Amino acid sequence: MSLRHALLGLLAQGPASGYDLTRAFDGGIGRYAWQAGHSRIYPELAKMTEAGQVVVDETGPRGRKSYALTEDGRAELRRWMFHWPEQATVRDxxxxxxxxxxxxxxxxxxxxxxxxxxxxxxxxxxxxxxxxxxxxxxxxxxxxxxxxxxxxxxxxxxxxxxxxxxxxxxxxxxxxxxx
Amino acid sequence: MSLRHALLGLLAQGPASGYDLTRAFDGGIGRYAWQAGHSRIYPELAKMTEAGQVVVDETGPRGRKSYALTEDGRAELRRWMFHWPEQATVRDxxxxxxxxxxxxxxxxxxxxxxxxxxxxxxxxxxxxxxxxxxxxxxxxxxxxxxxxxxxxxxxxxxxxxxxxxxxxxxxxxxxxxxx
DNA sequence: TCTTGACATGTCTGTATGGACAGGTTGAGG
DNA sequence: CCTCAACCTGTCCATACAGACATGTCAAGA
Structure with missing residues (x-):
């Protein structure tokens, strides 16, 4: 579920659309930390919305949907950041x-x-x-x-x-x- | 297909069984580079055998099958080692x-x-x-x-x-x- | 006005993967 | 002799994921 936490972390910087988040993965985070394409990001955002960790706070032109972190989402991010498993996922x-x-x-x-x-x-x-x-x-x-x-x-x-x-x-x- | 190359690389050190290879992933390689469990390793070894990159060079007690690299396998390992994609897989x-x-x-x-x-x-x-x-x-x-x-x-x-x-x-x- | 590139969201399919399920063998020590 | 831990190989299922497929909008410049 690390993709979910990557998205929570990016959204903690401020609201963003699926498209924005996809672009973010083109940068350093996708190069050094975790890769993700839009085909994974959109479904994950939908599931996170269902789980109450994010909400669509604004819609824009071209069907743009801007997502914002909820309190639950921020709490989950914090929980994950402090909870280090003995064996973290690594595939490099x-x-x-x-x-x-x-x-x-x-x-x-x-x-x-x-x-x-x-x-x-x-x-x-x-x-x-x-x-x-x-x-x-x-x-x-x-x-x-x-x-x-x-x-x-x-x-x-x-x-x-x-x-x-x-x-x-x-x-x-x-x-x-x-x- | 990095799992395949990880296995080829490990087998380049000498013949090993699926069990041996599974143990190897418990060590540094699984901690820093690439994770794999036996449930992935056994099927992959079967596919590699089919592809002619490895052969069963010896059977031992308890159904042990020792795999050895073929020339094709070694060539594929070398090819992969020198062929760096612009964007390598990373998920850490x-x-x-x-x-x-x-x-x-x-x-x-x-x-x-x-x-x-x-x-x-x-x-x-x-x-x-x-x-x-x-x-x-x-x-x-x-x-x-x-x-x-x-x-x-x-x-x-x-x-x-x-x-x-x-x-x-x-x-x-x-x-x-x-x- | 037209065209093009960036914006924007989604689905589908085949493969990868982890964790559970399943089963059998051998050697060492009690 | 017995038992237990380590050895050893596999399969199955649900989920993760990449890459292709599909669709449409908007703004800027020719």
């Missing part, structure tokens, strides 16, 4: 690839790790200026822009992977060189 | 919670971040000695134990999250204190 293709690097021939592993390192470096160069621009606009005392923490998470994530790939390359050198 | 409940921290009241957010930081610190203290023990046993020139790179990844991951949570707490202090 990128991390899986990292786990399986050692299944490749040493030469292939090295090539792949070099690719990962380069890719991370490129992402970092793209993300860092965005974060710095946000910080420059930010005034003392204002709430942080939504996604600032998430963006920082993504950045640190890439830095960690970059460091890992570099470290792994060093560790593999001995094996490959001895070939 | 833990990361989702991090994205949604800003949806909470500042006080709740602070409590949660403190919990995350403490949790990460505990995991780091558990993982680091394991890695150090493996390194102490490791001799120059030997191949790294399977999972050493993955373990290092997990460790660096926790360190990154810990750093992020600490940083986030600092950034939120202004908001909370001004309340």
């Amino acid at each position: 293709e990128t991390v899986l690839r990292m786990f399986l690097v050692q299944s490749l021939e040493p030469d292939d592993a090295r090539t792949l790790l070099e690719g990962i390192a380069a890719h991370c470096a490129a992402e970092i160069e793209e993300l860092r200026p965005l974060m710095e621009a946000e910080d420059a606009e930010h005034r003392e005392g204002d709430p942080l822009p939504f996604g600032r923490l998430a963006g920082e998470y993504g950045l640190r994530q890439y830095e960690a992977v970059h460091g890992w790939a570099t470290w792994s390359l060093e560790r593999l050198v001995g094996v490959g060189a001895a070939r | 409940e833990t990361v989702l919670r991090m994205f949604l921290v800003q949806s909470l009241e500042p006080d709740d957010a602070r409590t949660l971040l403190e919990g995350i930081a403490a949790h990460c610190a505990a995991e780091i203290e558990e993982l680091r000695p394991l890695m150090e023990a493996e390194d102490a046993e490791h001799r120059e020139g030997d191949p790294l134990p399977f999972g050493r790179l993955a373990g290092e990844y997990g460790l660096r991951q926790y360190e990154a999250v810990h750093g992020w949570a600490t940083w986030s707490l600092e950034r939120l202090v202004g908001v909370g204190a001004a309340r």
Whole structure:
């Protein structure tokens, strides 16, 4: 039911339509945390409405329906945020690839790790200026822009992977060189 | 089809039964990368056999069937490892919670971040000695134990999250204190 | 006026998946 | 000899999900 909580969390920022929420999943949340297409989002919003966690607070042009969180919805979000299961759902293709690097021939592993390192470096160069621009606009005392923490998470994530790939390359050198 | 590639990657380490593979998912790979239960693994192994990517190389007691990678299977694994889709599958409940921290009241957010930081610190203290023990046993020139790179990844991951949570707490202090 | 792209909501089908259901074997220790 | 835990393989069902299919509106610019 994580999709439901993702939607509750996004709606906690303010009312949004199914379309808006679908767009949100194109951004950082869909890239790093949880994917969802509109074909899942619309039915889920319907079920959440039935469950009393959201309401249609406004309709707009083109049949637009704007959803807002109810008290029940906010309570459920809070409950979920504080209730960590022992085994959280995880299914991450990128991390899986990292786990399986050692299944490749040493030469292939090295090539792949070099690719990962380069890719991370490129992402970092793209993300860092965005974060710095946000910080420059930010005034003392204002709430942080939504996604600032998430963006920082993504950045640190890439830095960690970059460091890992570099470290792994060093560790593999001995094996490959001895070939 | 990532489950298939996870299985191919695990089998690249050597033959294993469905039961062995199920156990493997209880470890790091299932915790950080990809979850799978035996009810998915057995049917998938059957399909992979049909596709010629694995073969039953040996039967043992209790109906045990040991699967081994074929050349086709190894080729498919390699192909997949080098073929990165623009948008990789990701569905990670833990990361989702991090994205949604800003949806909470500042006080709740602070409590949660403190919990995350403490949790990460505990995991780091558990993982680091394991890695150090493996390194102490490791001799120059030997191949790294399977999972050493993955373990290092997990460790660096926790360190990154810990750093992020600490940083986030600092950034939120202004908001909370001004309340 | 026309066309195009963005806005907007939905359904349907095949596959993925988790959790329950189901059943049988073997070895070690009491 | 017995029992129990670990070993071992499977199926079934309800739900989750991705991607295709389907439909229609509105605003801006040519």
